Amino acid sequence: MSELARTGLSIDRELLARFDLAIAKKRYKNRSEAVRDLIRDHLVSEEADSDKLVVGTLTIVYDHHRPNLTEKLVEAQHRAGSKVLAATHVHLDHHNCLEVVIMKGRGGELHDLANGILSLRGVKHGKLVITTTAKDLP
Numbered sequence: 001m002s003e004l005a006r007t008g009l010s011i012d013r014e015l016l017a018r019f020d021l022a023i024a025k026k027r028y029k030n031r032s033e034a035v036r037d038l039i040r041d042h043l044v045s046e047e048a049d050s051d052k053l054v055v056g057t058l059t060i061v062y063d064h065h066r067p068n069l070t071e072k073l074v075e076a077q078h079r080a081g082s083k084v085l086a087a088t089h090v091h092l093d094h095h096n097c098l099e100v101v102i103m104k105g106r107g108g109e110l111h112d113l114a115n116g117i118l119s120l121r122g123v124k125h126g127k128l129v130i131t132t133t134a135k136d137l138p
């Protein structure tokens with residue numbers, strides 16, 4: 001762990017009270033860890049917009065009976081080559097499947113790949129979550 005630094009900040013009393021309430025709901029025990037996580041989240045967002053390698057998960061729910069959709073999903077992942085690290089598939093019910101695709105690449109590449117999949121007919125819902133490889137994140 002790197003060396004700790006202490007800092008203080010001036011903040012509107014009402015704003016701080018609302019922050020404390022919000023972080024208590026998220027089960028933070030103190031402000032410091034909540035602030036550290038906010039800073040990390042900001043830095044990870046910047047990484048995702050930069051040229052750095054990031055990792056991401058695309059979660060989709062889709063209609064298994066939509067003609068050609070399964071083939072199109074496999075094809076999109078094959079085309080992405082080594083950017084797709086793994087995929088997990090769950091049969092939710094007779095009609096619906098859930099898939100989680102784990103990817104690594106530049107932020108823009110992962111967004112392109114995700115958008116290509118999310119825009120397919122029969123994909124009912126999906127979300128891409130980009131996070132950091134954590135290599136450079138204290």
Ligand code: NI
Nearest residue numbers: 064090091097
């Ligand atoms: Ni299935």
